[in-house]
Structure formats: structure tokens, C-alpha cells
Amino acid sequence: MGENHTKKFRFKKKDWLLIGIIVVVAGAAFLFHELIGGEGAGVISVKVDGVLEGTYTLSKDQEISINGGTNILIIKDGKADMEEADCPDQLCVHQKAISKNHESIICLPHKVVVEVESAESGKLDGISN
Numbered sequence: 723m724g725e726n727h728t729k730k731f732r733f734k735k736k737d738w739l740l741i742g743i744i745v746v747v748a749g750a751a752f753l754f755h756e757l758i759g760g761e762g763a764g765v766i767s768v769k770v771d772g773v774l775e776g777t778y779t780l781s782k783d784q785e786i787s788i789n790g791g792t793n794i795l796i797i798k799d800g801k802a803d804m805e806e807a808d809c810p811d812q813l814c815v816h817q818k819a820i821s822k823n824h825e826s827i828i829c830l831p832h833k834v835v836v837e838v839e840s841a842e843s844g845k846l847d848g849i850s851n
Contacts, residue, residue: 764823764840766802768795771833778802780821780838792832802836804829 733741768775770789778786778797785805786795793814794806803819804827814829823840 764821764838766795766797766820767837767839769835769837777839788834788836789832793829793834795827795836802827802838804836807832 764780766778766780768778768786768788775788776786778784780797780800780802783798784796786797787793788795792808793804796803796805801819801821804814804817807814807829809829809831811831814827814834817827820827820836820838823838826835826837828835
């Protein structure tokens with residue numbers, strides 16, 4: 723009765739093969755998401771004094787003049803960054819580039835709000851609200 727019935731589990735070839743397949747599929751999915759991001763990554767909405775001035779895709783590199791040139795927004799490599807502003811504090815220029823849903827850049831002196839809106843946010847917001 724004093725027998726010890728503990729068994730050590732050892733991975734077999736099939737186990738390692740399954741783990742390898744899972745890692746490869748996960749890696750491929752991640753790379754696919756990163757490379758294809760483009761329009762699926764979302765768009766930038768630009769509002770001045772609460773009024774929508776325009777929307778721009780993150781998939782196209784471009785320079786956007788906002789509010790008659792008081793602010794210059796650059797979209798490059800799927801990120802938006804406030805490159806220039808003629809306001810005294812320059813806080814919007816020093817904010818990090820944005821690319822994720824609901825991230826924003828705000829310039830209070832010029833009443834400019836730039837926000838990322840995910841292409842999929844409408845579906846998720848409709849369910850969660």
C-alpha cells in the first residue's frame with residue numbers, strides 16, 4: 723500500500739508539434755494584424771470648437787492644415803502627430819503621436835481636438851452602450 727503513483731508528464735513529439743503550430747499561428751495572426759492595420763486601424767476625426775472639420779484615414783501618410791493653418795497635423799506610418807501650432811504653450815505639439823482608439827491630441831488655445839476612431843468602434847459601442 724505504500725506505493726507512490728505519481729507519474730511525470732513528458733512531452734511527446736505530437737505535443738511539441740501542437741505547441742509549435744499554435745505559436746506559428748499566433749505569430750502569423752499578430753504580423754497580419756500589424757501589417758494590414760491600414761484602414762482597419764481607424765481614422766482621425768478633427769474638431770474645431772466642437773464642430774467636425776474632417777476625418778482622415780491613418781493608412782495614408784499626409785499633412786493636414788487645421789484651423790486656417792494654426793495647427794499642422796502629420797499622419798505618418800499609421801500615427802497622427804501635431805507637428806506645429808502657433809499657440810504659446812505648445813502642449814499639443816509635445817503630446818505623443820496617437821494611433822489607438824479614443825486617443826486624442828487637444829490644443830486648448832485653438833479649440834482643436836484630434837481623436838482616433840477605430841473602424842470597429844461602432845460595433846463595439848453599440849453593444850456596450
